[in-house]
Amino acid sequence: MFKKVLIANRGEIALRINRACRELGVKTVAIFSEPDRESLHVRHANEAFCVGPGPAARSYLSIPNIISTALITHCDAVHPGYGFLAENARFAQICADHGLAFIGPPAEVIAMMGDKATAKRVMREAKVETTPGTDILESVDKARRAARDLGYPVLLKATAGGGGKGMRVVAGPDELERAFNSAQNEAEASFKDGRLYMEKLIVSPRHIEVQVLGDNFGNIVLLGERDCSVQKPSHQKLIEEAPAANLSDKVRQSLLAMALRASQAVHYSNAGTLEFLVSGDRVYFMEMNTRIQVEHPVTEMVYNIDLVKEQIRIAAGEPLGYTQADLKPRGHAIECRINAEDARNNFAPAAGTVTNVVFPGGPGIRVDTHIYSGATVPPYYDSLLAKIVAFGETREAAIARMERALRETIIEGVNTTIAQCLEVLATDAFIKGRYTIDFLPALMRRDDAA
Amino acid sequence: MPGNNVVERVRALVQTFLETDLVRLRIERDGGHVELRRRASSRLATAETAEPQMQAPPVENLDEIKSDLVGIFRFSRPAPIVGELLDSDRELAYVEALGIRNPVRSLGSGRLVSVCCDDGQPVEYGQTLFEVARV
Incomplete structure (x- = not known):
């Protein structure tokens, strides 16, 4: 097992990784930007180093400062969390070059899956069905020709993307140039890689993903699916649940079979997620995220497995301690993302100071958060404040518990998404488990009209 | 014996x-x-004893030279001495990061008021390395 791990992230996921390390008896080194100096992950780590100013490009994306921190503190591994450098193959390779274990898959797998256009080509070769689409589009002109061939509506996506960043729906040719430029700029700012590709837009699909764990000995297990269809217009997820409601056995088996084929095709190791679009009985591979996901707690709740500890054990060279047959899900889990956002203003990020905070508790409730009364929310980063996760023996019980937990939650000083989560939970579509990725944008439009 | x-x-x-x-x-x-x-802290103590009047002016002219990267702090040779007048582009130290020596310069002339790090000490981004009274 590792002796000391550098946590190359911030916020709740840095704290989550710190907890896993501590429970495994592994020391931790936190990194932070100047505005994050008072952050909880800094306080709880064994050591902490400031790596730059507020803008992520000069701090949480500063590979030289992060690697230097790991070396001078004698770390033997780096956990990248999600976002920032988590899917940066060059960073993973630099870690390896400096004798640091990267807690994730090998750099070449990250590169293959991180380049979404390449990933789709690899998946097609592995007989995994993908949405019709293109390779990298070098210019607006090429995008225009591709869109004509695919037929509008189309989706522009960042090849280095994730989390909805650098993604735009284009309904017709008039919108293409503006969408291309804004997606490119957003991708460049978020991932230092502005390359885009295009997909045929599957109208009103469900976004369902499959959790994978693979060790370094060729063993791969699947930890079921998560339904992440409650998404903002920016395609960022707001509510996730496991398992997916109203999923036929046929579609579930198709999803799991494709996920296994895909993982085997790239000899996957560590934790990863295969994202699919489900439309009727059709299942299309969308992308593979070669990292821990924000929404991993819902899988942990129904499988009673600590995915972050598993990541660390796998990277340390330990084999999986179980087989697929040993894995039996139980109950239902729902996660609500509590973001510092103004939902009435198209979920615009709302930086500020959290003046008062009270989180819920009681049976079946888990809260992953880094905020506290007096914590500041810097304007530079993702607006996630907390993830509230409710577990129940049934989906109905989980919804009731989540509603109760959200009503117990108090966060003052910044706008949050608590009210929107409660609104979603109360809808007939969510209660019946019949919703697609168009559900939340439609709900918002209805609210705006009212 | x-x-x-x-x-x-x-x-x-x-x-x-x-x-x-x-x-x-x-x-x-x-x-x-x-x-x-001599350790940096003891050098600061010496300066206070030998030239207590140096503590008075820093309020207006004190300038902090900070690290702009993470690494190991090392004095350049000859090592700067508290109280000495610095040339405008004097190399005071370097921060060693990933095998590269990144020089820390005086960034203008002035009198060295304090040295805030020990030789061989790990330093973080933004950490104050030297205090200089600009003249």
């Missing part, structure tokens, strides 16, 4: 060293050597 003699001589050397502003003293003789180095 020869052993006691050596201890006495080193003790005398240390006493003499402490009475000066020297940062490092190395004496080689007969294939052996003795090296004395």
Whole structure:
């Protein structure tokens, strides 16, 4: 097992990784930007180093400062969390070059899956069905020709993307140039890689993903699916649940079979997620995220497995301690993302100071958060404040518990998404488990009209 | 006893060293050597004792030279001495990161008021390395 791990992230996921390390008896080194100096992950780590100013490009994306921190503190591994450098193959390779274990898959797998256009080509070769689409589009002109061939509506996506960043729906040719430029700029700012590709837009699909764990000995297990269809217009997820409601056995088996084929095709190791679009009985591979996901707690709740500890054990060279047959899900889990956002203003990020905070508790409730009364929310980063996760023996019980937990939650000083989560939970579509990725944008439009 | 003699001589050397502003003293003789180095904090204390008037002006003219990267702090040679006047582009130290020596310069002339790090100390981004009274 590792002796000391550098946590190359911030916020709740840095704290989550710190907890896993501590429970495994592994020391931790936190990194932070100047505005994050008072952050909880800094306080709880064994050591902490400031790596730059507020803008992520000069701090949480500063590979030289992060690697230097790991070396001078004698770390033997780096956990990248999600976002920032988590899917940066060059960073993973630099870690390896400096004798640091990267807690994730090998750099070449990250590169293959991180380049979404390449990933789709690899998946097609592995007989995994993908949405019709293109390779990298070098210019607006090429995008225009591709869109004509695919037929509008189309989706522009960042090849280095994730989390909805650098993604735009284009309904017709008039919108293409503006969408291309804004997606490119957003991708460049978020991932230092502005390359885009295009997909045929599957109208009103469900976004369902499959959790994978693979060790370094060729063993791969699947930890079921998560339904992440409650998404903002920016395609960022707001509510996730496991398992997916109203999923036929046929579609579930198709999803799991494709996920296994895909993982085997790239000899996957560590934790990863295969994202699919489900439309009727059709299942299309969308992308593979070669990292821990924000929404991993819902899988942990129904499988009673600590995915972050598993990541660390796998990277340390330990084999999986179980087989697929040993894995039996139980109950239902729902996660609500509590973001510092103004939902009435198209979920615009709302930086500020959290003046008062009270989180819920009681049976079946888990809260992953880094905020506290007096914590500041810097304007530079993702607006996630907390993830509230409710577990129940049934989906109905989980919804009731989540509603109760959200009503117990108090966060003052910044706008949050608590009210929107409660609104979603109360809808007939969510209660019946019949919703697609168009559900939340439609709900918002209805609210705006009212 | 020869052993006691050596201890006495080193003790005398240390006493003499402490009475000066020297940062490092190395004496080689007969294939052996003795090296004395002063820690940054003790250098600051010496400056306060020797030139207490230096503490007065920093309020207006004190400038902090900070690290702009993470690495190991090392003095350049000759090591800067508290109280000395610095040239405008004097290399005071370097921060070693990923095997590269990144020089830390005086960034303008002035009098060195304090040294805030020890040789060999890990430093983070934004950490104050030196304080300089600009003149």
